[in-house]
Structure formats: structure tokens, C-alpha cells
Amino acid sequence: MSYKIEIYGLSNIGRVREKNEDSFCFDAELGFMIVGDGMGGHKRGDVASKMATSIVYEKYKEMILNKMKPEIINKDYFVETNILIWAFDYANSVIWNKSQENEEFKGMGTTLTSCVFYDKNRFSIVHIGDSRVYLVRDNKILQLTEDDSFVMEQYRSGAITLEETKRSSYRNVLTKAIGAKQYNSYFVYQGKVKGNDIFLLTTDGLTRGVDENEIFEIVNSNAFGPDTVRKLIDTANKKDGSDNITVVMARVNVSGFDLIFDKILTK
DSSP: OOEEEEEEEEEEOOSSOSSOOEEEEEETTTTEEEEEEBOTTSTTHHHHHHHHHHHHHHHHHHHHHTTOOOSSOOTTSOHHHHHHHHHHHHHHHHHHHHHHHOGGGTTOOBOEEEEEEETTTEEEEEEESSOEEEEEETTEEEEOSOOOBHHHHHHHHTSSOHHHHHHOTTTTOBSOOBTSSSSOOOEEEEEEOOTTOEEEEEOHHHHTTSOHHHHHHHHHHSOSSHHHHHHHHHHHHHHTOOSOEEEEEEEEEESOOOEEOOOBOOO
16 A cells, blocks of 8 residues: 655744744655754754754755665664664764854754655654654554653653643753764654554644643644644644744655645745
8 A cells, every 4th residue: 555645834933932943844755854943042042953954854865865874774773764863963963063163052952853754654753852743543642752851751760740740840951952962862763654644743832832632632623734733833822832833744645655745834
């Protein structure tokens, strides 16, 4: 069986911030999508997110189109996954070096979350930070990524409850980010797509005010398309709006495997 993927994306500054430090992009022919959230409180987070999303896209594209492979391959992962990890490493190195060499950019960093589709029915996710990937499948929503944050580490260790993570004054403290240190490790996920799957990549500007049950209700009760993306962002602004909000949403349709990644929303 083959698939067709339709995607929409939108970024919004929110109601408080003076500039948008989120970035996103996707590619029609490549089956590539990515979001980044510049680290708040650090110098030039907007530069870091734009650099990271652009570098990962360009390097992934170069290696896929030229059938290149990284020198070191993790045999637990498909080639495409290894390439995406390598691209993350390359972006991290560039941003880390820039932050060390120029005082203006010292301390800059970004979350980075990417999902790629390949081999007609497979997908891979590489992730660092607290942006997220959700999968809506079989009338359920599932968070595929794990947050690299201080409060979620406390939650996973049993030190605090999930409700306490939402109220913690440390909820915005990241434990990992692109550019934060010279070498990084990432969360990696591989799977197979199913017909009518919906993938949702988002920065934490959405999840600050809208929990996953509300996200599911909005996605599930509205026709897939740009209006649903806008409704998610409008809801986040009404309920919180304290941060930039970026949503990139893709649906898998049973048909051909023509990728439709041409719906960048501007309003």
C-alpha cells in the first residue's frame, strides 16, 4: 500500500514576546519537516533556530539526493535516520562554534524536532529539547517524543507528579538543546505510517496552554486543513499566549505516495 501526505504549517509570535524565535520548514519532494524553538533568555535564540532548521534541511537533502551515508552508521537505525542524526550533529557543531567564537551569540541554542518520511511507509523522528511530535491514530493521541526538561526528568524519576510539572517554576529549564554543548545525544523514534495518521510537530508555545486532550479534540473534531492549524494557535493564544507558537501538521492519506508539502501559511 502506498500513501499521500498533506501538510500545513504556521508560526505565530504569541501575545507577549517581541519577536518570534521559532522556525520551521518542510520539503515537498524530500518528505522532510522540522521545527525549532530558540532558547528564551539566551542571546539570539532566533538565529539559533533559523540556523539549525536550515542546516539540518540542507544537509539531509544533500546526503539523500547524492545517496551519501555518514561515516559511522548505527545499525539499529535505517540509513535515513542515521543521516538525520548526522545532520543534527552538524548543526550542533556549527551553532556551538559560533557561540564560542562570537560574544554576541554566546549561549545561544534551540530545540530541534524533525520528522522524515521515506520508503513509502516509514517515518523517523530525531528530537532534542521540549518541542514535541504527536501522532493521532485510531481515535487516540500519542506523544512520540520525550521532553528534555528538568521537570520532566523529575517526573520520570518519580520525584513529582505530572500535574506538578505544569505548575513548577522550573518547567522551562531545558536539560538538552542544540548548541548548548559541544556534543549531544538525541531522542530517536522509527515507525511505519498508517492511513489517516496525523503527525503534529509543535513548539511549547502550544502545549503551555493546550493539553494533549484539547489538541486531540480540536484535530479530531475539525476537517484537516489550514483552519485546524489556525484554531490550535488561536486556542493557545487565548489560553496562554506567553510564547511563540508553531504548529506543523501532516496527514497520511491512502493513495499514491506523492508528498504535498506546499502549504506554508502566512496569516
